[in-house]
Amino acid sequence: MARRQHSISKHIKKQTMIASTTCQIKESKSFPNEDTILELPDAEYKKLIYRMLQDIRDDLRNEIRQSTEKAKEHTDKAVEEIKRIIQEHSGKINKLxxxxERQHSEIQKINSKITELDNSIGSQRSRIEQLECRLGELEDKAIDTNIAEEKSDKRIKKNEETLRIMWDSIKKNNLHVIGVPEQGGITENTDRIVEDLLAENFPDIMKDKRISIQDAHRTPYKIDPKRKSPRHIIIKLAKTKDKEKNLKTARDKRKVSYKGESIRISSDYSAETVESRKQWDDIYRALKEKNCQTRIIYPAKLSQI
Structure with missing residues (x-):
């Protein structure tokens, strides 16, 4: 009887301990201490272990669910933030x-223009090369033309000089009288005037009648009513030495006149020789004012006497 009571009492203690342990686990959801667990029977120990595993599984599930919810919440927030950022920058991206695209289009246009310019430059370069070639040909022709013109000018000058010499040779026996008043216009007896003029100024020469006058006429032949000064007289002598005698006598006499009018007698030259001699006039007068004895010798050279 005493054993039975002891066994019941022992059993009640165990049950009380198990209930107390189970209550502690449920309330605290923590593991009991080691001594309490070791005192449990096998079946209760297994149940305790099973319940503990279930609690751990439930806790893990809760933690996983909470972590998943938090991760999902963070993910949703991140996605919303990314969407917001994308929406904010999508306009900028579209504009960009x-x-x-516009810049690409402009670059294509520029490239097209560059290609056109390259083609134009190429054609212009080809054109320039053609022009340079043509210019070179023209320069060569110009050089040839200049050479030909120089030769032609030389020939013309030579011909003019030859013509001048020929005219001067034709006129070498002529005397040129300036300042003789005209008498009677076209009916004037020029030969008579010349004889009187020579007799008045060169009586010694004319006394022997050794001077032969071949022709005497006024120049120009046509009378100009507007001309105030008398036309010049050209006297053609037979010999050059007769002309030189008259000129020397006129220079020695220094003053030659006709019926009281001062006249001037000189050699008769071609127009080209006269023009060349005129270029010495200013120098001739300046030297004459300084009492220098100078004269212009043929064809147009200044000589000191």
Whole structure:
């Protein structure tokens, strides 16, 4: 009887301990201490272990669910933030893309223009090369033309000089009288005037009648009513030495006149020789004012006497 009571009492203690342990686990959801667990029977120990595993599984599930919810919440927030950022920058990206497309289009246009310019430059370069070639040909022709013109000018000058010499040779026996008043216009007896003029100024020469006058006429032949000064007289002598005698006598006499009018007698030259001699006039007068004895010798050279 005493054993039975002891066994019941022992059993009640165990049950009380198990209930107390189970209550502690449920309330605290923590593991009991080691001594309490070791005192449990096998079946209760297994149940305790099973319940503990279930609690751990439930806790893990709760933690996983909470972590998943938090991760999902963070993920949703991140996705929303990313969407917001994308929406904010999508306009800028579109504008940037449009700008890039415009710039690309402009670059294509510029490249097209560059190609056109290259083609134009190429054609212009070809044109310039052709023009340079043509210019070179023209320069060569110009050089040839200049050479030909120089030769032609030399020939013309030589011909003019030859013509001048020929005219001067034709006129070498002529005397040129300036300042003799005209008498009677076209009916004037020029030969008579010349004889009187020579007799008045060169009586010694004319006394022997050794001077032969071949021709005497006024120049120019046509009378100009507007001309105030008398026309010049050209006297053609038979010999050059007769002309030189008259000129020397006129120079020695220094003053030659006709019926009281001062006249001037000189050699008769071609127009070219007269023009060349005129270029010495200013120098001749300046030297004459300084009492220098100078004269212009043929064809147009200044000589000191």
């Amino acid at each position: 893309q449009e700008s890039i």
